[in-house]
Amino acid sequence: MKGVRLEDLPPLPETPGVYLWKRQEAVLYVGKAKNLKARVRSYFHQEGKGRRIAEEADRVEFIATRDEVEALLLEANLIKLHRPPYNILLKDDKHYPFLKLTREPFPTLLVVRRVEEDGARYYGPFPEAGAVRRIKALLDRIFPLRKNSGYPMRKRRRPCLNYSMGRCLAPCVGRADPGAYQEVVRKVEEVLEGRIDRILKELEGQMKAAAQALDFERAAELRDQMEALRAFFGTSQQAVNPRLKDLDFLGHRQAGGLHVVQLYQVRSGRILGRVSRVLETPQGQPGEAQEVLWAFLRDYYLEATPLPPEILLPFAVEGQEALAALLSQRRGARVRVHVPKRGEKARLLEFAAKNAQLALEAELKLWEKRGDHPGLKALQEVLGLARRPFRLEGYDLSHLMGQDPVGSLAVFEGGRPKRAEYRRLRLKAPGGDDYQGMKELVRRRFTGRLKELPLPDLLLIDGGLGQVRAAEEALKEVGLSLPLVGLAKREEVLVLPDGRTLALPLTHPALQLLIHLRDETHKNGLAYQQKRRSERLFRLLEGIPGIGEKRRRMLLERYGGLEALKKAPLEELAHLPGMNEKAARALKEALSGSMSP
Template sequence: MTAAELPVLPTKPGCYLFHAPGGEVIYVGKAVNLRSRVRSYFSATAAQKAQLIRNRAERLEFIVTKSEVEALILEANLIKRFKPHYNVLLKDDKSYPFLKLTREAYPMLLFTRRVLKDGATYFGPYPNPGAVRKVQELVGAIFPLRQNSGVPLQKRKKPCLRFHMGRCLAPCIDNVSEEAYAKVVRQVRAFLEGDVAGTAEQLESEMRAAAARQDFELARLYRDRLQALQRLTGYDSDVTRASEDDLDFLGVAQAGNFAMVQLFQMRRGRVVGRDKRFLTNAEGASPAEILERFMADYYGQAMQVPPLVLVPQEIDLDVWSAFLSERAGKRVELRVPQRGDKVELMGMAERNAHTGLEAELALLERRGEAPGVKELQALVGLESAPYRIEGFDISNLMGTHTVASIVVFEGGRARKSEYRKMRITGLTRPDDFYAMHQAVYRRFTGALADKLPVPDLLLIDGGKGQLSAARRALKDAGLELPLLGLAKKQETIIREGAPEILVPETHPALRLLINIRDEAHRTAVGFNRKQRGAAMTRSVLDDIPGIGPARRDALLARFSSIDELKSAGVDELARIPGMGRVAAEAVVAFFSAFDNERASVLKAPEVRAAETGGAEAG
C-alpha cells in the first residue's frame, strides 16, 4: 500500500485498521490525530515494523471517536476482537476472574468471570482462578459469611456444619439480624479492598467492647477472627507502616517476540496483590506499546483503581490518566518515578517481570515449543526460519587429542540421535581454525554427507576466525549455507560481512543459540576426555597382532613388568591360559622387532648411513 492509496483522513482522534488482501485485519492503532499518525507509516524514516505493515496492507479503515480516551477503549476492544498479526497480544487472552459480593439482604461471595450491571460489588481482576480460590478460603476462615444457602438466600430447617464451627452466622435459619450481618459484610468489603489494618483494628475494637460488656463468648469469636487474620495475612499491629500509599506499580520485560508485564497492588503501604501477563507479537514493539496493551486489558476490567499508578516508561500520561480517572470515578495520577522509594518499587517490578519472562520461556522450551526459531530468523535476517540447525565445536588439551562435535537441533529441540563426534587428524600443534575447517569439510564430503540431511543453518562456536574457516570448508565442499558464530565474550552473535549482534540473554533467539553452543561444547569436551582416558590406559601390548583385551590382561597378570615379559620364551608364554603357541610366537616376534628398531634409532647417524648405503647421509 502507498500513501497515494490512503483515504482522506480527518485530524480528529480515532482508531485505524490496516487490512491485508482478503480483508484480514493485520494491525489496529489509535491516534490523537488520525491523519498525522497514519501518514507517519509512509515516511522515509518509518520504523521497520511500520514498513512491514504498510507493505503487506491493501487498504486502510478508520473510525473517528469523540476523545482520545474513547479511542483507547475502542482500540483495546478491536485488538481483542480481531487479534491482528502485528499487534502485541496477550498469550493467555482470557477473561479475568473476579469475586462478586451479591446485592441482597444477606450477601454471599462468589467466583465469576462476568461483570454485570446487577448492583453487586465486584473485586478484581485476579490473575488466575487459583488466586480467587485462595482469597475465598481466606475470607471464609476469617469472616462468617454464608456459603451454602444459594442465591438468592434459601431458607433451611437446620444450619450447615459451618455454623456449628463458628464460621457462619446462619441467616438461612434467621439466626442473625440484617444489621449484624451487614457489619460483617463491611469488614469483608474493607478487607477485599486491601484495608487489612482497618479490618484488624475494627475486629480488635469489637473484641474489647464485647469483653467490656462481659459478653465473653462474642469476645472470643472476635479474638479468633483477629488471630486468623493475623496468621493468614502476616499482619502485625505493632509494626508501624512506613507508607500509607494506595498505588499500583508495573514492570516490563521483553525478549524478541515475547514480553511480560507484572503489576503489583499496594494498599495502605502493603503489597496485597500481583498480576502478570505473558504477551506475544512483541517483536519490534516498544516497551510503551507493550505496557499500553496490558493496561488496556487490565484496567478495562478493574473494579478498583488506586489514585496513583507508577509506570516504567513514558506513555501518553494525560490520556491514560483521563481513562483511569473515568474508570475510578475520581482523579488518578499516572507517573514515571525518578527518585526515592518509588524508584525502588519500580526496580522490584522490573526484576519480577524479567524473572517471570525467563520462567515462561523455559516452560515453552520444556513443552517442545521452543520460541527461538522464528525470532532467530528475524534477528539475523534469514530468508526462512532455520528448522534444522547444526552446531560445531572443537576441543583439545594442550593441542593433543583434538576432537570435534556436531549437534543437531530441529524445531528448537535437540535431536540427539543425529549427534556426531570425530577425531581431528594431521595436527601437531593447537590450531582451532584448521580443526574447524576439517570438521565442517568432512561433515559435508564424507559418509556423513549421505547419512545426514543438509541443515538450514550452521552455528560455529567461536569468533570470526572460526567462522571464516567454516566458510572455506563449505566452499571446498561446494556448498553455500548460512553461518553464524557465537563468541562467549558477552554472548555476541557473529555474522559474515555484517555488524555483530548484542541482545539481552533473555532474547529467545540468543537463548536458542546458547543452548546449541553449550550442547556442542558439552559433547566435544566429553569426547575429548574419553579419548585422553583411553590413551592413558592403553598398553604397548594392544599393538601386538592377535593379542586382544583378554590375552593382554592375562599377560599383565602373569608378568610384573615389560622387561620380564620380553625375557620369557615361547614355551613359557604358550603355557599361560588363553594364549596358545601362535599368540606366544607373535609376542616374541613383536618385541624382537621392537628392540631391533629401537637399536637402529639409537645408532649414530653416520653408522646408520653406512648400513643403508648412504641413504641418510643428508
Template sequence: MGLVRLEDLPPLPEAPGVYLWKRGEEVLYVGKAKSLRARVRSYFHAEGKARRIAQEATGLDFIATRDEVEALLLEANLIKAHRPPYNVLLKDDKHYPFLKLTREPFPTLLVVRRVEEDGAKYYGPFPEAGALRRIKTLIDRLFPLRKNSGYPMRRRRYPCLNHSMGRCLAPCVGKADPEAYREVVRQVEAVLEGKVDWLLARLEAEMREAARRLEFERAAEIRDQMEALKAFFATSQQAFDPELGDLDFLGLARAGALAVVQLFQVRGGRLLGRISRVVEKEEATDEEILWAFLRDHYLTASPLPPLVLLPFPLEDLSGLEALLHRRAGRRVEVRVPQRGEKARLLEFAEKNARLTLETELKARERRGDHPALKALQDLLALPTRPFRIEAYDVSHLQGQARIFSIAVFEGGKPKRQEYRRMRLRAGNDDYQAMEEGVYRRYTGSLKEMPLPDLLLIDGGLGQVRAAQKALERAGLSLPLVGLAKKEEVLLTPEGREIRLPLTHPALRLLIHLRDEAHQNGLKQHQKERSRELLRVLEGIPGIGEARRRVLLERYGGLKALREAPLEELARLPGMNQKAAEALKAALGEAHPDRA
C-alpha cells in the same frame, strides 16, 4: 495494491475515535486516536510496521467517539472481536478469577471469571487460584455473610448450618438486622481492598467496647477474628514500606519476539499479588506491548489504586488516566519515577519479569519449541529455520594436542550422540587449525553426517573466514556465523557485527551451543592428562591401584598433582605422609625428612 495514497482516504474528522485498516473483509489493525485525521495520515510518513500496514490494506473504516475513554473501550472490544494480525494480542487468554460482592440488600461473595456491568463490586483479578481460595475461606470463616442461599437470595424456611456455627446472620429467614449486615459488608470490603490496619483498629475498638459492657464472649470472638486477620496477612503477603500506601507498579522483560509483562499490586504497604502475561510479537515495540497490557488489565481490574508506576513513558497517557478516573471515581495518577523507593519498586518488577521470561524460555526449550530458531532465521536472513546447527571449537593443551570438537543441536536441543572430536595436525596457527578441522569434517570420515542448516564458529572474524575458506575448498556453501567470546557478539563472514542483549533467545542458544563444543574438547584434554598421569603413577612404588584412582579423580593431570601441597596429598583417602613424600620424590620434588 494497497491503500498507499492519501487521496484514497475517506474524509476523516479531527475527532477522537477508532480506525480499522482492512484487507478486503479482514481487519489488519485496529487503533485509537485523539484525532483520527492526524493519526491515520501519519501512516504515510512513517516507516516499518505502520508503513507496511498502509501498503497492505485495501480499505479503511473509522468510528468517531465522544472522547478518548470511549475510543479506548471501543478499541479493546474491536481487537477482541477481530484479533487483527498487526495488533499486540496477549498470549495468556485465560480469565483470571474475581471475587464478586453482589448488589442486593443482603450481598453474598462469589467467585466469578467475568466482570459484568451489573452494579456489583468486583475485586481482582487474582493471578493465583490458591490465593483467591485462601482469602475466600478466611472471609467465610470470620465474617457472617450468607454463604449458600443462592444469587439472588432465595427465602428459606429454616436457617442453614452456617447460622448455627455463627458464620451467617441468616437473612434468608429474616433473622439478620440490615444495619448489622451492612457493617459486616463494610468489613469484608476493607479486607478485599487491603485496608487491614483500618479494619483491625475498628475491631479493636469494638472489642474494648464489648469488654466494657461485660460482653466477654463477644470480645473474645473479636479478639480471635483480629488474630486470624493478622496471621493471614503476615504469612500471605510480602511487606513493603507502609508509607507507600496503595499503588500498582509494572515491569517488562524482552527476549526477541517474546516478552513478559508483570503488574504488582501494593495495598496498605503490602504486596497483594502479581499479574503476569506473555506476549509474542516480533514487530511490536515495548511501548505497544505495555500499552496492550494496561488497556486489557484496567478495563476490568478493581479496586483501582490512586497511583500506577510505569517502567518507561508512554505516548498519550491522557486516555488511560481518563479511563482510570472514570472507573475509580477519583483521580488516578500514572507516573514514571526516576529515583527513590518507587524507582526501586520498578527494578524489583523488572527483575521478576526477567526471571519469569527465563523460565518461559526454558519451558519452550524442553518442549522443542525454541523461539531462537525463528529469531536466527530472521537475524541471518536464512531461507528456513535452522533446525540442525553445528558448533566448532579448536582447543589445545599447553600449546600441544590441538583438538577440533563438534557439538550438534537439533530443534534447539543438544544431540550428544553426534558430538565428535578429532586431533588436528596444524601447529600453533589458530586460523589454520580451524580451516583444517572444518575441511576434514566435510571431506573425511565425518562427511556422511547430515549437513547442518547453520554453522557456529567459536572465535572472531579470522576463525569465521577460515571456516568459510574450508567450506569453499570442500565445494560447499553453508551459512555460518561466529561468536566472539569476550563481548558475545555475532560475526558474519562479511564482517557484520550483530549485538544482542544477553536475554535474547538466539544469543542464549548460541552461547549454550558454543559452550557445549568447548566442553566437548575439554573432555578429550582431560582424558589425555589422565593418561599421562596414569603412566607416571604406575611407575611409582607404593602407589597402587586404589591410590592411583584417588589421585586421578582428585587431580586429573600431572601439572595439578605437582602443584598439590605435601600436606594435602597426605590427607587424601588411602594416602599417608610416607606415601605422599614418596610421590613427591618421584615427581622430582623430594622433601627433607620429617622433624
C-alpha cells in the same frame, strides 16, 4: 501496486480517534491517535512493522471520537472484537476471575469472570482461579455473609446449615438485622481492599470481651479467625513502606518478541498481590516495549477494580494521560499515572524489574523443556531457513600456543543441550591453523563413526568468515549442503558464508540461543584441551626421581600446567605439603630442559 499509498488515504481529521488498517474485510491493526491525520500518515515514514502494515493493507478506515479517553475505550473494544494479527495480544485469551459483592439489601460474595454495570462491587482481576477460591473460602469461614440462597436472594422456609454453624446471619428467613449485616459487608470490603489491621483490632477486642465474659468458646473462635487472616494475608504480603499507602507498580522485561509484564498491588504499605502476564509481539517480530506495556495497561485497567490513586510505570507510554483521565473518572478521584525517577518509588520499580526478569527466564526454560525455544523460530526468520531448526550443532577449536589442538562438538535439540551427544576430537591439523583445524573437525563429523549421528538443521561455527568458509568447504567435500552460520567473538555478530554479517540486539532470542550453544561448545573443548595438557604433564613427571603418584597429583592440582610449574621458585616447591628440598631440586632440574606445551 501492493499496499496502501500515501495518496490513497481518505481525508483524515486532525482530531482524536481510532483507525483500522484492513485487507478486504480482515482487520490487520487497530490503533488510537490524538491526531488521526498525523498518526496514520506517520506509517509511511516508518521502518519495520509500521511499513509492513501499510504494505499489506488495502485501505484505512477511521472513527473520530470526542476525546482521547473515548478513543482508548473504542480501541480496546475493537481489539477484543477483531483480534488483529499486528496488535499486541495477551498470550492467553481467557477472562480472569473477579470477586463480586452483589448490590442487594443483603449482599453475597460470588466468583465471576465478567465485570458488568450492575452497581455491584468487583475485586480483581485475580491471576488464577485457585487464588480466588482460597480467598472466598477464607471469607466464607470468617464472615457470616449469606451463601446458599442464590442471587438475587430467594426466600427460604428454614435456615441452612451455615446458620447453625454461625457462618450466616440467615437473611433469607428474615433473621438478620440489616445494620449488623451491613457491618459484616463493611468488614469484607476492607479485607478485599487489603486493610486487615483494623479488622484484626476489632476481632482482638471482641475476643478479649468474650474471654472476660467467660465465653471461651466464642473467644477461641475469634482467635482462630484472627490467625487465619494473619496466615493468609500476613505471609502472602511483603511490607513496603506504610507511608506509600495505596498504589500499583509495574515491571517489564523482554527477550526478543517474548515479554513479561508484572503488576504489584500495594495497599496500606504492603504488597497485597501480583499479576504476571506473558505477551508476544505479533508474527514473532520483536516489538517495542512501549507498545507491549500499553497493551497490558489497556487490557488490565479497563476491568481492574478497585483502582489505586497512583500507578507507577517503568517507562512512559503513549496514551498514559488518557488512561489516567479514564481511571480518574471511574474511581471518582484523581489517579496519577507516572514514572518515578528517584526515591522509594523508583526502588519499587527496580524490585518489579528483577522479578519480571526471573519470570522471563522461567518462561524461556519452560519453552526449552517443550522443545519450543523462541530462538528457534527467530533463527528461521533471521537466517531465512526453509523450516524451523530443531537440532543445532556447535563447532569450536582449542589449543594452547599451538600445542594439543582439539576440536569440540556440542548439540542442542529444541533449544536445550543434549550433552550425551557432545563429542571431542584430537586434531591432526597444526594447532595454529584455525582454518585447517575447522575443516578437519567438520569433515570428521560427517565421516567415520560420527556420521551415525543425526544430521543437524544448522551448524554454528565459532569464528569469523575464514572458519565459516572452511566449514563450508568440508561440507562440500563430504557431499552435504547444510545451513551454517558463524558467531564472531567480542562483537557477537552473525557471519554468513556469503560474507554478509548480521548484528542482532543482545536480547534477541536467536542471538541468545547461539551464544548459549557457542559457550557450551567452547567449554566442552576447553575442558578436553586442559585434560590433555594435564595428561601430558603427568607423563612428564613420571620419570623424575622422588616424584611419585601422590606428589604428581598434588602438583597438577596446584599448578595445572607446565608453564606455571616451571615458574614456581625452588623454595616454594620444597615447602609444599609432602615435598622436600631434594625432590624439589630434582623437579626443577628435570623441568629446565623440558619443552613448553
